[in-house]
Every structure is written in structure tokens, then in C-alpha cells.
Amino acid sequence: MTAFLALLQRDTRLAIRIGGGALMGVLFFLIVVTLVPFAVGPDLAQLRRIGPAILWVGALLASLLTLDRLLAADHEDGSLDLLLMGTTPLELVVLTKAAAHWITSCLPLVIATPLLGLFLNLEPLAIGAVALTLLAGTPALTCIGLIGAALSVALRRGGLLLPLLVLPLTVPVLIFGVAASNAAIAGPTSFGAPFMILCALSLGSLVLGPFAAAAALRHGLE
């Protein structure tokens, strides 16, 4: 438990101190969301209709931004070797690192969503729905990304491989996240069904992600 807390504290502290974690993701999110109205034109009705999708795509890309450093930084400076030699199971170590990534990279995106929703002319109900689906869906993004981060460390091919590996796997999360948000705003389907599936995706990847990432790292030992 001490090891878990120490690692969580170190990773959050590092992300805040370098300024690379929380702030960079939110700024990227802001830029994506402000660029879209320039591209599709200032039609308020249209922006309101596609708003949830823009917010979801922006959050998805922003959460990917810091993912490639999740394990690579520890691999490069030798920390990963020492983490492997601790008595904490590797699955718990990578889960802790994922939790720290979620807290420093994804949670700020959820918090920034209400403000960015205003930019897109979304109603309070829609903003609430998008923020709630992001809160439920971003753990899946982090845990799927964790597998990619572990593979890119094990394969020694750097960060470029990561988005290629991770983005296709995040498609279901995107679909159900946007579907739930739209259902809350316009209907006709209920909000519950896609939201439940989104939660299931998060819970499933929360279980699968750490085991797959740990297996990838162990395989990389050879």
C-alpha cells in the first residue's frame, strides 16, 4: 500500500512539476475545440448538433498526448528496472501509473469540458451529459493506452507506434461516449443503454489493461 501511494504521489508530482501533464493536455483540448468552428463555419445550430462529438474527439486526442511518456520515461532513466525489483506486483505498478495519468491528464479534461462546451453553444444539459460520459469513458482510454505504452517500450520503437496501436482500439469508447451524449440531448434512444456500455468498456479495460501491459513489459525482458 505504501508503494502504491508513493508511486501515485511521485507520478502526479512529476506531471504537475514539469507542466507537461495536466496543462498541456487541456491547452491542446482548447485548441482543437476552438479550431473546429473556424473549419465548419459559425453556424450555431450546427455547432450545437456536433458539439458532443467535437468535445469527445478533442478529449481523445488530448489524452493520447501524454500517453507515450507514461512508461517510456521510466524505461529510459532506469526507474522501470527498479520498479520491477520491488515487491509490488507489476500489474499493480502499471495500474498505479495509469491512475496517476488519469488524474493528471484526463480529469483536467473533464473539468475543462463545461467551459469548452459553452464555446460550442451547448445547453447545460448537453454539457452535463458530455462531462459525465467523459468521466465514465476516459478510464477506458487510459487503460487501453497503457497497453500501447507498454508495447512501445517492449518493442523499442518509440512513441510513433503508440497512436497507431491505441486509436483503433478506442473507437468503441468514442462511439458509445458520443451516442450517450447525443441520446441525452436529442433522443430518441435512452441515455442509459449506451452509457452502461461505456461504463462496461471502462471497467473491462480497467481489468484487462494492467494485465496486458504487465505481460508486454515482462516479454520485453528477453
Next chain:
Amino acid sequence: MLRLSASGLGCVRGSRTIFDDINLELSSGEVLALVGPNGSGKSSLLRLVAGLLRESAGRIELGGGAPDQTIGEQAHYLGHLDALKPSLTVAENLAFWVHYLGGNVASLPAALAGLGLGSLAELPAAYLSAGQRRRLSLARLVAVPRPIWLLDEPTSALDAAGQEQLAGLMRQHLSGGGLILAATHGPLGIEARELKLGGTA
């Protein structure tokens, strides 16, 4: 009484055989110095014992240790990379490893002072020199007691005083029943048996 032994050990990395049929034996209070030319597999052997590489043949055994822990969990590995985060202070870097590896936090100031880093505790690790980074890595070995030390070029970047301190730490570790496996090109500063890698194999 600990006894670390390996028999018929082989290591293959990237389809290249680094070494094969290495035998070694080491008991509490002993130092084994791994010597040999560059690329003869000294570092690979240390990583094998630490559990960071997989052996292609043979096996490593530890007698008399904690039965529910792997060898790696009872060993300290001091490699070429120092596992320090530049944006954390000296004390924070050490405190993290002490917490993570399960040491006693109260021993932290003494460990830092013992390696001459007491006055640098609040300095970010980014500003440390190579020798100071080495000292900070060594402080981890002192602050978290583990019976096996795996040292890769422990004297590199250390000044004369630092090498003497290291020799003192190693003596203290040995008298406490520990054992040391060290890859080295130069003298360690203490009495050690030698195991030659490469060339003769």
C-alpha cells in the same frame, strides 16, 4: 547465511550469445568481482541475477533467503542508469525509492549525510553532477536494507573520497551478512574474489 549460486548460466540477447556455462558461488560476507573486456557480459550477468533478463540456460539459486521473494526482490541493482527524476529534489528522489522498496523513512537523512549529500537535500536532482548522482543512487542501497548488492561499475564517476566511502559501505554491508556481486574494471577498494568473463570461455 545466504548462498547465491549459479550453474551453467547462459545468456542470449538479440540472437547473439553473450556468454554460456558460467558458474558462480557466493556466500554471506563475500564479494565477487566480475572482470573482463567490454562486451563480455558483466552487466548482462548482473541483470540476469536481478531478474531483469531471462537466462537462456542454467539456473540461479539463493539459499537461506526469504522463501516467498524472488532474488530480485532481495537485491539492489546499481546500474549505469541512475533512476533519478531531474524535477524532484534529492530528498524526494530518495524518499520515493525508500517508500516504494519498503525501507525505513527515518533512515533517510542519515543515508544522505553518509554520502555527503546532506546539504543538497532540497536541490532538484537536475543540478547534480555525475558523481553526486552516483552518490544519491548509493544512498538508496544504504536506506533500504537488502542482502544482495548487484553493482555495475560502482566506482565510476566517484572521486577518491567517494570511492573510500563506497568501500566503507561495502565493508559494513558484508559485516552485516550481505553479499556483493560487482562488475568492475578498476579496484573496488576491498578484498574480492574475481570471476573472469570472456576471453577464457
